[in-house]
Amino acid sequence: MGKTLFDKIWDAHVVKHIPDGPDVLYIDRHLVHEVTSPQAFSSLASRGLKVFRPEKTFATCDHNVPTLGQDEPIADESSRKAVEQLAANTAANGITYFPLGDPGNGIVHVIGPEQGIVLCGQTVVCGDSHTATHGAFGNIAFGIGTSEVEMVLATQCLLQSKPRQARITVDGSLAANVTPKDVILYVISRLGTDGCTGCFVEYAGEVFRNMSMEGRMTVCNMSIEMGAKGGMVAPDQTTFDYISGRRFAPAGEELAARISGWKALKTDEDAVFDREYHFDAADIGPMVTYGTNPGMGVAVDGVIPSEAVGCDAATFDKALAYMDFHKGEPMSGKKIDYVFVGSCTNGRIEDFRAFAKAVGGRRKAEDVTVWLVPGSKEVEAKIEAEGIGDTLRAAGFRIRQPGCSACLAMNADKIPAGKYAVSTSNRNFEGRQGYGARTILAGPLVAAEAAVTGYLSVPVI
Amino acid sequence: MNDKINIIESTAVLVPVDNIDTDQIIPARFLKTTGREGFGEKLFYDWRFGPDGAPVEDNPLAGQKGVILVAGNNFGCGSSREHAAWALHDAGYRAVVSSSFADIFRNNALNNFLLPVKVTEDYLSSITAVLKKAPDTVIRIDLGAQTISVPGAGEASFGINGYKKECLMKGYSDIDYLLADKESIIKYENSHA
Numbered sequence: 092m093g094k095t096l097f098d099k100i101w102d103a104h105v106v107k108h109i110p111d112g113p114d115v116l117y118i119d120r121h122l123v124h125e126v127t128s129p130q131a132f133s134s135l136a137s138r139g140l141k142v143f144r145p146e147k148t149f150a151t152c153d154h155n156v157p158t159l160g161q162d163e164p165i166a167d168e169s170s171r172k173a174v175e176q177l178a179a180n181t182a183a184n185g186i187t188y189f190p191l192g193d194p195g196n197g198i199v200h201v202i203g204p205e206q207g208i209v210l211c212g213q214t215v216v217c218g219d220s221h222t223a224t225h226g227a228f229g230n231i232a233f234g235i236g237t238s239e240v241e242m243v244l245a246t247q248c249l250l251q252s253k254p255r256q257a258r259i260t261v262d263g264s265l266a267a268n269v270t271p272k273d274v275i276l277y278v279i280s281r282l283g284t285d286g287c288t289g290c291f292v293e294y295a296g297e298v299f300r301n302m303s304m305e306g307r308m309t310v311c312n313m314s315i316e317m318g319a320k321g322g323m324v325a326p327d328q329t330t331f332d333y334i335s336g337r338r339f340a341p342a343g344e345e346l347a348a349r350i351s352g353w354k355a356l357k358t359d360e361d362a363v364f365d366r367e368y369h370f371d372a373a374d375i376g377p378m379v380t381y382g383t384n385p386g387m388g389v390a391v392d393g394v395i396p397s398e399a400v401g402c403d404a405a406t407f408d409k410a411l412a413y414m415d416f417h418k419g420e421p422m423s424g425k426k427i428d429y430v431f432v433g434s435c436t437n438g439r440i441e442d443f444r445a446f447a448k449a450v451g452g453r454r455k456a457e458d459v460t461v462w463l464v465p466g467s468k469e470v471e472a473k474i475e476a477e478g479i480g481d482t483l484r485a486a487g488f489r490i491r492q493p494g495c496s497a498c499l500a501m502n503a504d505k506i507p508a509g510k511y512a513v514s515t516s517n518r519n520f521e522g523r524q525g526y527g528a529r530t531i532l533a534g535p536l537v538a539a540e541a542a543v544t545g546y547l548s549v550p551v552i
Numbered sequence: 553m554n555d556k557i558n559i560i561e562s563t564a565v566l567v568p569v570d571n572i573d574t575d576q577i578i579p580a581r582f583l584k585t586t587g588r589e590g591f592g593e594k595l596f597y598d599w600r601f602g603p604d605g606a607p608v609e610d611n612p613l614a615g616q617k618g619v620i621l622v623a624g625n626n627f628g629c630g631s632s633r634e635h636a637a638w639a640l641h642d643a644g645y646r647a648v649v650s651s652s653f654a655d656i657f658r659n660n661a662l663n664n665f666l667l668p669v670k671v672t673e674d675y676l677s678s679i680t681a682v683l684k685k686a687p688d689t690v691i692r693i694d695l696g697a698q699t700i701s702v703p704g705a706g707e708a709s710f711g712i713n714g715y716k717k718e719c720l721m722k723g724y725s726d727i728d729y730l731l732a733d734k735e736s737i738i739k740y741e742n743s744h745a
Binding site for chain 1: 575581583584633652662725727728733740
């Protein structure tokens with residue numbers, strides 16, 4: 092029987108197998124941010140240990156940072172201390188760190204690929220559930236807890252049981268107003284918020300093959316939102332072109348040699364998955380969520396289901412009560428107070444290009460607060476270099492500075508209680524974007540429509 | 553936190569809500585501290601307190617006591633924050649019972665000697681029904697035998713791999729295992745350079 096792409100990478104990273112237990116899995120790349128690492132560094136120090144392979148770990152600050160006035164000290168004392176602690180921990184251990192304001196700074200899952208830190212066929216971990224993003228390059232990438240961060244710092248290994256495997260195939264072509272975010276929101280709405288728990292997913296088919304790396308990252312990023320341990324796309328020329336010329340990536344003959352090896356990174360034709368799902372691109376339209384988990388999604392021109400989907404009736408009713416939405420209501424036409432474009436899901440240059448294009452010649456709606464937050468300094472620089480910044484400012488928008496921002500509202504970017512926010516981020520959990528905030532997840536095109544009209548509607552491109 | 557687990561016997565706290573995510577277990581704004589202690593006070597904070605800090609009287613946990621949390625399906629989904637496991641452990645919990653656990657939460661729980669007990673949806677429904685009628689019911693979880701018994705709902709078995717079971721029963725941690733076998737790791741590195 093053939094091997095899956097996942098099998099090939101996993102097997103190549105098994106240091107040893109523990110009988111009736113997990114595998115010792117070697118980790119190629121470890122990404123670190125300030126929220127889930129301090130306890131790992133302090134515990135390591137209390138054992139009298141230093142980081143085992145510091146050249147395989149890279150760090151950035153992103154969750155706690157403000158998105159305005161980054162040249163000033165961080166006003167919130169505990170946020171400032173968390174960032175300072177990361178600077179001290181990385182310096183003490185010889186780890187490459189991209190501090191606030193550095194051209195390499197940004198959201199950990201945006202800068203990893205952007206800096207050429209993440210390549211193909213690797214094991215990639217980070218104390219962050221959206222680590223699945225890096226699967227877009229044909230990697231086994233998954234989020235870990237802080238105890239596991241410490242294990243990787245101490246030994247460059249983790250104890251992991253091999254998960255089951257699922258393949259999600261989407262064939263056909265997407266309509267012009269359907270983005271990668273809509274594809275993954277659609278898939279999650281079909282499979283449910285725990286539909287792939289215990290599984291690692293491979294995304295296959297025409298739709299993903301035709302997607303840019305930015306799009307594949309958006310899709311893989313949200314694998315965790317259906318419970319998957321991670322998601323991956325087999326690398327191809329699109330992947331190799333993206334990696335070429337990146338700061339930490341190999342170059343010249345070394346890159347050519349690596350690429351020829353990476354070309355073998357694909358699932359064998361006779362490989363068998365534990366589960367297979369097939370979807371047709373023609374069935375996917377622009378999507379939004381109506382509830383309090385990412386599986387509660389419908390097409391923008393659809394209606395809220397009349398009975399519970401993916402949970403029991405009480406949980407479903409609780410979600411609708413939180414959103415102040417009702418069964419059977421259309422989503423189109425709902426009034427929006429805030430729009431957030433950014434995050435490790437949709438904070439890349441393509442997302443801002445799409446947003447600007449959809450805004451067209453229109454102006455920001457007066458009564459909508461819009462936060463446009465680039466995923467990294469590099470994205471910010473491209474927004475300006477391509478003239479997107481000038482165009483959007485002329486239309487009444489403002490470009491903020493990079494960070495996780497309102498995705499999880501650890502900084503000052505909080506959506507007020509009761510307000511409706513169209514957010515290009517990844518989670519619509521109760522209180523995620525601020526106490527009582529009502530989040531509607533969507534892609535950058537739906538966000539643009541909401542930003543200029545103040546209402547949910549189908550984007551016309 | 554390496555308190556060994558063998559038998560856990562206690563009344564339960566019943567929260568029959570599906571898809572309880574780690575943002576509910578501990579909101580992100582409490583993750584700014586750099587230590588591991590004190591998170592128990594922040595457990596389910598936005599369920600227990602209003603925006604003004606006033607206690608919410610009819611919150612889902614009110615009036616319940618025990619070291620076993622019985623939750624709905626898909627417990628611990630979302631963010632990887634280990635603070636969720638720390639908060640539960642710090643608040644006194646030693647086991648969580650659900651019909652499904654998110655993968656990262658499950659690992660975090662095991663690494664903190666908080667036992668995730670995965671049961672069938674039918675058995676979870678039975679326990680939930682029993683606890684609704686008789687909140688003082690004492691649940692017994694036997695890690696050695698891998699069983700959970702609830703008077704009125706009967707006994708069920710749960711799975712855990714042999715390695716992890718031994719860790720929990722003897723107080724061993726994964727990191728100790730890995731540190732003790734650096735030799736294999738270096739050997740792997742040398743053969744994959």
